[in-house]
Structure formats: C-alpha cells, structure tokens
Amino acid sequence: MIKEITIGQYYAGSSPLHRMDARMKLLLTLAFMVVIFLCKNFFSLGLLAACAAVLALLSRVPGGMLLRSFRPILMLVVFTSVLNLLYTNGADTHPLLELPVWRWTLVITREGLFIAVFTTVRILCLILVSSLLTYTTTPSMLTTGLERLLSPLARLRVPVSVFAMMMTLALRFVPTLIEETDRIMSAQKSRGSNLETGSLLKRIKAFVPVLVPLFVSAFRRAAELAYAMESRCYTGSGTRTSLKQLRLRLPDYLAAFCLLLVMAGVVALNRFFTAVI
C-alpha cells in the first residue's frame, strides 16, 4: 500500500525538455504559470493550452503517466467546476437550463458554464506544466537549479547551499524510508500487531511499534551520514562546485524567446476579444 506513493516523479528520457537547463526550466515554468493567470478569454487560454500540449508532446512522457498526475486534483477540479457552474449569476435573462429539484431550481447560465470550463482548463494547464517540469528534471537537478537561482540571496547571508543540500538529502532518503517502513510493518505484523482494522485511535496506537523503530533508524542514519560527510570535509560553508555543470545553450534561449512570443500573443488576444472573467 505504501509503495504507491511516488515522490520526485521523474521519467527518464532524452527529449529536448529533458536536455534543457534546469534553471531555465524552473524560470519558464514559473513564467508560464503567471501567463496562465493573465489569460482573460478563451482565445488566449486556448493558445496556452495548445502550447502546453506541444510541450507535453515534446517531452515524450507517455500519456498515461501525464494523466496520472491529474488524478490527485480531479476531485478539486470537479468541485470547483460544479460550484462555478451553479453559483454564477448570469447577466443575461435567459438561463441555459432550469432544473427543478424538489423545492429549488438549479439555474445554469451561459456565464456559469463559461467560467466552469475556463477554470477547469486553467487548472489542468497549471498541473500539466508543473508535472512536465518534475517528469523531465531529476530531483537533484531541480535542487541544483534552485540553488543557483537563489544564490544571489547568499549575499544576504541566507544559507542557500545548505538548504539545497538539506533538500537533496531529504529527497534521497524518501525511498529508503518508505522501504524501511515496509520492512518494519511486516515484522510487526508477524508479531500479530493489527495495522489494518480497528477504530482510528486503535490504529494510531498500533502504529507506535512501527514509528519508534523508524525514528530510531532515521536518527542513526542521519548521524552516520553526518559522520560520513564530515570525514569528507563537508562544512556547509565555503564555495562548492557542482559535479553536473548547468550551462545555458541555444535551445534554452530559444525557449525563452518562444515564451516571450506566447506572452505577447496572450496580451494581444486579451486586447482583441472580450473577457470571460
């Protein structure tokens, strides 16, 4: 059961998106998200959705995997669209549909329908580009990119590289801890502890025999890792170079240029057509 959680979902590949500089990918993803929120009508949003689709194709991540990343927020999307659909008061006098339900009438207006579709597409686009980022960038590259982007903050004495190291280590140990939890759970189940049934309180109590060994081993691991790092002269201060060098290449600049074009297109389309919201 515990194995189904995937963190740092990376899909190994060598597509143009995979080869891009992590810093540029991070920045462009952020910019893309901002642009998604700049959209005011279906034309500009359509342009962005098309761009997102092209990116998805470029990444060569299988469609099934992309769909899977939508699953966790499916409930949220359905919920917000239903609310938008029912709670928007239209300006026009003819509602699209009037459904009598017991003592109330459900009124669905043109505006309601538009806004529901609009927000749904918007959320899906957001999820798509952010999961494309994690699908095409290894967690270690992501943290390196983030570290480089935030490095100006080091001037203000923010320990950026230490934070980046902490993040890398945390990501590194997630699978290990999941495996460990599995092993401990099996061992305690063999001793008859009942982890699956019973009331909530009972189940929380039943997890003590799992959590105690888990914490003990996590602390032991942390101490061992600290010794190992210190014996290799890691101090946290000082300038460190990186094994994997990040380098901006022509495709990165091209991608930035494309995004600028799209941004201009969105602004123009917003201008020419009436806004939905």
Added chain:
Amino acid sequence: MSSVIECDKLCFRYPNTAKTAPPALEQVKLTVERGELLAIIGHTGSGKSTLVQQLNALLKPTQGTVFVDGKNIWENKKTVREARFLVGLCFQYPEYQLFEETVEKDIAFGPKNMGLEADEIKRRVCRAAELVGLDKLLLKKSPFDLSGGEKRRAAIAGVMAMEPQVIVFDEPTAGLDPRGKEHILQMLLRCRAETKRTILLISHNMEDVARLADRVLVMHQGKAAMHGTVEQIFARAEELTEMGLTVPCVTRIFLALRRMGLAVPPGIFTLEQGLRELLRLAAESGCAL
C-alpha cells in the same frame, strides 16, 4: 501425521514491478513435515524471503494458496490472523523491530497481541529469554542499550515467545561475529530439541545447512529448483554451482580426492564425517595419524 505447511503452484508478483519482468515466485511447490528442520538456500534475489512471507500471510499469493495445519490461510480474516501466530517469522536483521521501553515488554509484544493472560505472557517471556540465552538482568534494560548480538537475541525471543508451531529464521546469523553465529545456531538446535518445533532456516552457509538441516529446498529465479534431503541435494554439486551456489568445503575436498582415485564415499557433508573418513583411510593405508 500430515505436513504442517503445504503449498502447490504458488505464484507471486510484487505489485510495483513491471508486468514483463519474471515474477518473484513461480509455481513453487513446498511441503514441510512436522518437526523437521528445512533449510532454504538460493542465490540472492532468488525469492527466499518472498517465499517465507507467503507462509504467514504477509504477502498474498497472486495464484495458488498456502495450507498451514491443513487449513487454507486465506479463507477469511480469522484464518489470516491465525496464520501469523502459527508461523512465526524472524526477519533478516530482526533487531530493527525492537521498540518497547524494556526488553521484557518487547518480548511480550507478540504474546500480548495473541490476547493471552498476564501469567502466561510472563511464563512465555521467561522461557523465550532462557531459550535464546538472554541474561535475566538484561530484561529490564532498554533494548536500544544492548549490544548487536544481544539485540538480535532479544528480537528472536520476541518471535519465539509467541510459541508458533513453525518458526522461520531468515538468515539469523547475518552480520554477527563467529562466536555470535555459533551462539544463535546452538540456540536454534536447543529450541528444536526442547520444543520439537518445526524450523525453517534460510542460510547462505552450506556448512551450517549440512550440519543442521534434515531437508533442503533450493530456490532459483523464483522457482523451487530442488527439494530433498541434504544427501540428495549436495550430491548434485554441478547443478548447484550453475545456480551460483556451492556445496560444503569438505564435500568439495572429498570430491577432489575421488577424482584423484582415492576410495572415498561421495556423501561427505560435515567435518565429523570427513574426519572419520580420513582416519579410516589412514588406518587402511597403515600410516599413523
């Protein structure tokens, strides 16, 4: 008397593995007789640990089922729980399962889950601690203050205190020093002699297997490749070598002696047998040893 564990055509695939990869267990047939010591050997990754986790219902087979004491353990929730108590499982590196404040409480965890009376729990804890050779003074200590070997014994006692009909030991001597290893193995033999339990032992040490086991199951790539008495299995030295396994050192020496033309019997598996045979040879050829 029927077999205590029986399964046939047992298949299992870890749910998170690719559909194209070979399953972790494939058509495994296994019978364990009451009171025997069955050793399970096999290359790493051959599915030994996966197999024993089927026996106490920790993993549900994708095909086939397991019978313990003649009952299908997957019949309903109750039989699943019963299986956990009938077959005790002592994992590889069991010391990470320790969690209570004192060793005594930790050993009592299993019996408590069985819903036993306080007196009975106390009796079982004492008995298990004595069987594994844990000092009485240690019982009041925190399990995290014990040495590595003591932790191992405390963890094993935690499984033994449930007094299951079958105890499975998954590489109980891994990572211990020679004396610690011998301690654990002697404890195993004592437990067997005093309680007449059925024991399953997973081991990579062929000498131990030859010395302790009645029968041997050889796992290879998720399949039960061979199943028979120690003599039958170690007589097939070439096949074992092909599977990345080996026969005991003594056996190899005697096989070499045979190839050199000495009249020694083929089935020599333990040091004692080897010594006896060498003395006999010496006496026959007339030189004093």
